Amino acid sequence: MKKFSKILFVGLLTVVMGCNDAIDIRQPGRLDAQNAFRSVEDLRLGLLAVYNQWDLTPEIGLSANFTDEISIGFDSGGQGVATYNFVVNAAATVARDFWVRNFRVNNRATLLIEAAALITPEAGEEDLYNNVLAQTYAIRAYANLELLTYFSSDPTDDTTLAAPVVDFVAPLDYQPLRNTTGEMWAYINDDLATALSLSNEQSNATFISTDAINAMRARAALTRQDYGTVQTLASQLLSAYPLANTAQYAAMWLDNDNTEVIFKLERAVNDGYDGQSNTDNDSGLALGGGWAGSQFAFVDATLAGSPYFEMDRGVFNLLDTDDVRFDVIVAPTSVINPNYDTDPDPVNTDILVIQKYPGSEGRPLMNDLKVFRSSEMLLMLAEARVATNNDLSGAANLIKQLRDARFGSAQPTPMYGSAQEAYAAILDERRIELAYEGHRYKDLKRLGVAANRGVSRDNVDCSAQGAPCSLPASDFRFSLPIPIVEINGNPGISSQQNPGY
Numbered sequence: 001m002k003k004f005s006k007i008l009f010v011g012l013l014t015v016v017m018g019c020n021d022a023i024d025i026r027q028p029g030r031l032d033a034q035n036a037f038r039s040v041e042d043l044r045l046g047l048l049a050v051y052n053q054w055d056l057t058p059e060i061g062l063s064a065n066f067t068d069e070i071s072i073g074f075d076s077g078g079q080g081v082a083t084y085n086f087v088v089n090a091a092a093t094v095a096r097d098f099w100v101r102n103f104r105v106n107n108r109a110t111l112l113i114e115a116a117a118l119i120t121p122e123a124g125e126e127d128l129y130n131n132v133l134a135q136t137y138a139i140r141a142y143a144n145l146e147l148l149t150y151f152s153s154d155p156t157d158d159t160t161l162a163a164p165v166v167d168f169v170a171p172l173d174y175q176p177l178r179n180t181t182g183e184m185w186a187y188i189n190d191d192l193a194t195a196l197s198l199s200n201e202q203s204n205a206t207f208i209s210t211d212a213i214n215a216m217r218a219r220a221a222l223t224r225q226d227y228g229t230v231q232t233l234a235s236q237l238l239s240a241y242p243l244a245n246t247a248q249y250a251a252m253w254l255d256n257d258n259t260e261v262i263f264k265l266e267r268a269v270n271d272g273y274d275g276q277s278n279t280d281n282d283s284g285l286a287l288g289g290g291w292a293g294s295q296f297a298f299v300d301a302t303l304a305g306s307p308y309f310e311m312d313r314g315v316f317n318l319l320d321t322d323d324v325r326f327d328v329i330v331a332p333t334s335v336i337n338p339n340y341d342t343d344p345d346p347v348n349t350d351i352l353v354i355q356k357y358p359g360s361e362g363r364p365l366m367n368d369l370k371v372f373r374s375s376e377m378l379l380m381l382a383e384a385r386v387a388t389n390n391d392l393s394g395a396a397n398l399i400k401q402l403r404d405a406r407f408g409s410a411q412p413t414p415m416y417g418s419a420q421e422a423y424a425a426i427l428d429e430r431r432i433e434l435a436y437e438g439h440r441y442k443d444l445k446r447l448g449v450a451a452n453r454g455v456s457r458d459n460v461d462c463s464a465q466g467a468p469c470s471l472p473a474s475d476f477r478f479s480l481p482i483p484i485v486e487i488n489g490n491p492g493i494s495s496q497q498n499p500g501y
Contacts, residue, residue, distance in 0.1 A: 158182025448473020476500025
């Protein structure tokens with residue numbers, strides 16, 4: 001059942017937390033944190049407002065449209081064509097969204113942390129007080145991990161530039177420069193360590209728990225290629241959260257099963273995300289604010305549901321009809337043309353409708369957003385096995401374990417002849433297991449060069465649109481530019497623009 005308390009917005013919280021994005025105005029007569037948050041219960045309600053700022057749909061949209069997860073649908077009205085053509089620049093809405101949205105989350109979490117320092121919990125409130133803070137620090141860490149991942153040109157090199165570290169509620173005229181990637185990592189890791197020390201709930205699918213914090217630590221370690229930490233944390237979580245069987249896996253995407261869900265963002269009827277995703281004017285990319293499934297279709301996840309993006313044939317061709325992921329991802333109303341590659345009109349004769357987000361609670365296209373799942377931990381562990389000991393057979397056995405679960409029967413054990421081959425196979429498996437969940441862009445940035453993998457769209461799909469079919473993982477556009485909206489308000493940062501822009 002949905003937690004409807006997450007939908008509530010108290011006027012007080014709107015006033016306190018509804019100011020600017022990366023910075024907050026302190027003006028006379030304004031209800032500030034000291035007066036707005038006066039009890040632990042106030043902090044709990046403030047935490048719900050911070051949760052409401054957290055959205056994955058921009059990651060889903062960018063990853064799908066920029067890489068090789070989608071093709072332009074037969075019912076397209078031109079949405080996403082610029083991003084599909086790899087057009088990314090400082091004026092693009094995608095750059096502004098990832099920058100401003102994550103600084104907004106950072107700001108509102110910081111406001112709550114500062115307010116909590118002024119409150120002494122009463123007897124019996126200590127656990128709630130600590131848990132509110134644990135979740136707030138973790139959300140702030142996630143926002144900054146996203147900033148680092150998308151804006152650092154190399155998250156493994158501490159000397160490169162990331163984003164400004166802003167660990168206080170800044171005044172309106174604050175104009176920070178970019179901190180180094182190493183300094184940003186210190187900020188993230190400090191927040192995660194604090195969150196872990198305060199957390200007193202081991203597991204909870206819909207609120208951040210100790211397990212969710214450790215999953216975040218594992219993903220952060222993977223991003224930094226700290227594979228020793230990845231192995232420790234991913235192994236622990238995989239043991240605690242077994243892979244779903246085929247029935248559980250299918251039910252998970254209807255929001256009816258949480259077997260392998262470590263943490264998800266709930267989406268409910270009449271909440272702030274109940275609606276069609278907003279499509280911006282410059283790139284045509286839907287950047288969030290609505291149902292995850294509306295990243296791909298206007299009405300519902302069927303042939304008649306006006307799908308403006310469809311599945312790239314490269315993803316489809318990796319799937320087996322005996323694999324439950326086929327049933328989850330491919331809508332049964334799809335028109336599958338086995339001769340699509342020789343058909344003169346494949347746009348209208350080969351229509352692969354994406355069904356990853358079919359809807360729940362009677363609302364088409366609206367589903368909970370799965371942030372951390374045990375299958376991701378398994379795939380992290382496979383990558384770490386190759387990276388640390390060149391353990392190709394260990395990685396192969398993990399991939400077999402995942403496929404056994406998804407097919408519901410024993411599958412052949414793959415064999416890899418080199419680390420590059422193993423990395424490529426892991427990326428291929430991530431491409432279908434984590435399809436349309438916002439991972440592909442980050443995966444290619446992190447592992448594409450080592451795996452000799454880049455954006456690789458089906459030639460029929462991209463050629464039909466006159467669009468480029470490939471992009472190497474070394475391309476500078478696997479880091480986003482500092483947006484022009486930041487440069488206009490903070491001119492000094494313009495000299496720190498990312499390479500290539």
